[in-house]
Amino acid sequence: MNTTATQEELEAGRGYEALFVPALFSPWSRHLVEGAGINEGSHVLDIACGSGVLARQALTKTGDSGRVVGIDPAPGMIAAARELEPNIEWVLGSAEELGFDDLGFDSVVSQFGMMFFKDRHAAASEMFRVMKPGGRLAVAVWNSIENNPAYGDIIAVLDEEVSIAAGDALRLPYSLGDSEKVTAVFDHAGFINLSVETKTEQATFPSSRTMVEAELRGWLPLFDINLSEEKIADVLTKSDIKLSKYAARTGEAVFPTSAYIVTALKPI
Ligand SMILES: C[S@@+](CC[C@H](N)C(=O)[O-])C[C@H]1O[C@@H](n2cnc3c(N)ncnc32)[C@H](O)[C@@H]1O
Structure with a gap:
């Protein structure tokens, strides 16, 4: 080691x-x-x-x-x-x-x-x-991903915009x-x-964008999933919309886990 x-x-x-x-x-x-x-x-x-x-x-x-x-x-x-x-x-x-x-x-x-x-x-x-x-x-x-819907929302964006393997990387903690x-x-x-x-x-989280970007740049590479800057921008735009329901007035992303x-x- x-x-x-x-x-x-x-x-x-x-x-x-x-x-x-x-x-x-x-x-x-x-x-x-x-x-x-x-x-x-x-x-x-x-x-x-x-x-x-x-x-x-x-x-x-x-x-x-x-x-x-x-x-x-x-x-x-x-x-x-x-x-x-x-x-x-x-x-x-x-x-x-x-x-x-x-x-x-x-x-x-x-x-x-x-x-x-x-x-x-x-x-x-x-x-x-x-x-x-x-x-x-x-x-x-x-608990299961069904009981952690905010991460379920990010996974839905990854499945659609990146790949099922990217979604699976984020499913692992809920497995x-x-x-x-x-x-x-x-x-x-x-x-x-x-x-x-x-x-x-x-x-x-300070914002949903901070949360998703940390997963894209920090977690996915651990599974050899390295996204281009263009793809990252694309995923962030889609996840901004999907996660807007968790936005507090201050801009933070707040959700139950x-x-x-x-x-x-x-x-x-
Ligand atoms: C989500 S983090 C949780 C860290 C910390 N317990 C916390 O609550 O902030 C998961 C941790 O599990 C560790 N981990 C992964 N595989 C492990 C293993 N086989 N044995 C012990 N720790 C492991 C990782 O290195 C990582 O630090």
């Missing part, structure tokens, strides 16, 4: 933190901190930590007597996270192979990463292994929107007291 971030990767991590974290991800962290029972002194692992929004929330609860570790395979995310909070241990690595000792954590949390894990069963077994008996798990995954499928993975790993709650939070919060226990 590549261990040092290039300047470009670091900029991508900073860009994610500056745009997507306040607009989309940050409102969810409180559900996971509560769901995983994070308290003063807790030892917490945040898997797929990205630029660290959830780990930083956890740190506000654990205090100096606790320990917070964030792990993510993207060097740019880890580098951006480290710049923001040196008091968290930031580790480069994947959910499927955590590399920590057995039984080290009171709480394991993961916010909107599970959809991307290549082997979800391996990841759930690793979560179980590194957790102390009686430890608590809290995981967030997006685990089936609560039975998600809980089956944790059940299989040995967790008990499994619960799934469907929650809604509001997303607020829906996700599952899965919680579980490791038996004593």
Whole structure:
């Protein structure tokens, strides 16, 4: 695994933190901190930590007597996270192979990463292994695209104006929107007291154009879909119209988002 971030990767991590974290991800962290029972002194692992929004929330609860570790395979995310909070241990690595000792954590949390894990069963077994008996798990995954209509609208524009492959790239984060499928993975790993709650939070982007342009320039290239400037302008014109229903008077794009919060226990 590549261990040092290039300047470009670091900029991508900073860009994610500056745009997507306040607009989309940050409102969810409180559900996971509560769901995983994070308290003063807790030892917490945040898997797929990205630029660290959830780990930083956890740190506000654990205090100096606790320990917070964030792990993510993207060097740019880890580098951006480290710049923001040196008091968290930031580790480069994947959910499927955590590399920590057995039984080290009171709480394991993961916010909107599970959809991307290549082997979800391996990841759930690793979560179980590194957790102390009686430890608590809290995981967030997006609900289906039908329950996240603003992204459904962008996907419709991509399907029509770019390709189904481009639409599929944006469908991926919503591909685990089936609560039975998600809980089956944790059940299989040995967790008990499994619960799934469907929650809604509001997303607020500076504008719909900022939101769509970030997907076109930042997300699609990860799938080798690189659009010409002409095509980008074309998609933005179409999505401006499609997403105008979410425009607040101030010009921000404001819309509800829906996700599952899965919680579980490791038996004593
Ligand atoms: C949508 S971001 C969420 C980041 C962060 N949890 C947040 O809420 O802002 C998804 C993250 O999953 C990470 N990821 C992808 N595949 C992974 C894997 N196999 N193991 C762990 N993390 C992974 C990505 O690098 C990315 O940082």
